[in-house]
Amino acid sequence: MSSMWLQEKSSQDVGDYLKSDDRIIIPVGSTEQHGSFAPLGTDTYVAATLAEEASARAGVLTSPPLWFGWSPHHLVRPGTISIRAEVLIEVLSDVIKSLADHGFRKFVIINGHRIVNISWMQIAAERAQRELKVKVVIFDPAYMSKEIVKELGFGPIGHAEEIEISHMLYRYPDLVDIKKARDNPHKARHLYHLDPHDPRDTLCYIPATREDLNEIYKKTGDTVGGTPTESSAEKGKKYHDHLVGRLVEVLDQLKE
Ligand SMILES: [Zn+2]
Numbered sequence: 295m296s297s298m299w300l301q302e303k304s305s306q307d308v309g310d311y312l313k314s315d316d317r318i319i320i321p322v323g324s325t326e327q328h329g330s331f332a333p334l335g336t337d338t339y340v341a342a343t344l345a346e347e348a349s350a351r352a353g354v355l356t357s358p359p360l361w362f363g364w365s366p367h368h369l370v371r372p373g374t375i376s377i378r379a380e381v382l383i384e385v386l387s388d389v390i391k392s393l394a395d396h397g398f399r400k401f402v403i404i405n406g407h408r409i410v411n412i413s414w415m416q417i418a419a420e421r422a423q424r425e426l427k428v429k430v431v432i433f434d435p436a437y438m439s440k441e442i443v444k445e446l447g448f449g450p451i452g453h454a455e456e457i458e459i460s461h462m463l464y465r466y467p468d469l470v471d472i473k474k475a476r477d478n479p480h481k482a483r484h485l486y487h488l489d490p491h492d493p494r495d496t497l498c499y500i501p502a503t504r505e506d507l508n509e510i511y512k513k514t515g516d517t518v519g520g521t522p523t524e525s526s527a528e529k530g531k532k533y534h535d536h537l538v539g540r541l542v543e544v545l546d547q548l549k550e
Contacts, residue, residue, distance in 0.1 A: 298349035301358045308396065311355055316399040317548050319356040320389060321345040322415065323406035324363030327371035328454040329518040331474035332462060334373045337363060340458055341406030343465045343534070344435065348541035354402075357389065363407040364414060370504040371517055379414040386418040394426045400548045401430045402541070408436060408451070409488060409499050431544060436490045438540045439533060443491045446529045451489045452480035455520020457533065464530030475522040478514045 300308065300318070323338025333339070342359045349356040365376040377385075390401055403419065405411045412434060419430035436451055448457050462470050486498045507517050 296350065297346070298354060298356050299346070299358065300355050303355070308355070312397045315354065315549075316397055317354045317402070317545060318393055318398045318400070319345045319349050319354060319402045319404060319545075320386070321356065321359040321404045321406065322363065322386070322411060323359060323361060324365050324411070325361050326363065326365035326368040326374040326376070326407075327517055328458075329475065329516045329522065331471045331516075331522070332454050332459055333466075333469045335361065335469075336454065336458055336462055337406035337408075339406075339466055339469070340435070340461050341404040343461075344433075344537050344541055345404050347534075347538045348545060351538070352542050352545040354545050357393065360385065360389070363411050365407075365410065367502045367504055367507055368517075370507045370511075382411075383414045383418045383421075386415065387421055390418070390422045390428065390430065391426060394422070394428050399428050401428060402544060402548070403430065403432050404541070405432060405434045408434075410501065413499070429548065431548070433541055433544060434490075435537050438537055440491050442533065442536050446532055447524075448491075448529070448533075449521055449524070450480045451491060452478075452519025454518045454522055455480065456522055456525040456529070457520075459522045459525035460527065460530035461533055462530070463525055463527040464534055467527060472522070472525065475525075476514055476516045476518065477521040477523050478510055478516065478518045479521055480519045 321341035323341045325334050328336040338359050338361045345356045362377045364379045368374040422430050487494045487496050489495050511517050
């Protein structure tokens with residue numbers, strides 16, 4: 295399967311592609327701390343790897359990933375880069391607008407950065423649909439994996455927990471030093487419980503603060519929410535394959 299990254303194609307190649315297809319994927323992640331054992335780019339890597347495989351399978355172009363997200367609470371640890379949500383709305387809008395200008399009409403945005411990215415992505419997507427008359431789909435791995443997380447034995451969604459770390463261990467094992475991982479089991483809260491896999495989900499997002507993360511660091515020696523020590527490449531493969539399958543389904547449906 296050949297790569298479908300836009301940045302590896304010539305302008306001529308893209309023009310030829312547009313003669314028979316108007317779909318494109320845009321992977322969006324973040325550059326933020328993922329504990330002392332996983333890379334800052336984790337959220338972008340997981341979005342990009344889904345895009346890479348699904349785009350090759352479906353023959354759909356993929357734009358370069360957006361490596362930044364909104365991560366103010368993670369600035370508590372070195373290396374995190376947080377872009378303001380209002381700026382991200384404009385950046386994504388401009389990416390879509392540029393591509394729409396050449397004839398792309400159907401956009402699939404892959405969210406590697408959970409609920410934090412969804413809010414501003416939805417605003418950019420709505421605006422693009424209204425102003426440019428294009429179709430924009432947000433593909434969120436947490437929602438799109440609801441059916442299989444129980445079967446894989448994953449615990450609740452947290453941060454640098456066994457779900458994204460299993461995915462990383464499958465696709466980028468050299469970037470994770472799992473021996474250094476420390477758990478911080480994520481407890482379900484009665485109110486403001488946020489986890490699409492859980493029927494108690496209230497979709498009420500209250501971002502953690504720097505103080506919260508400092509507290510976790512003091513208690514556990516790391517800034518993780520979940521049990522990364524339970525990660526495995528094998529589970530990561532099943533999770534990845536499931537999501538790639540669903541993504542290809544979305545892309546096929548957009549072709550019709
Ligand atoms: Zn993450």
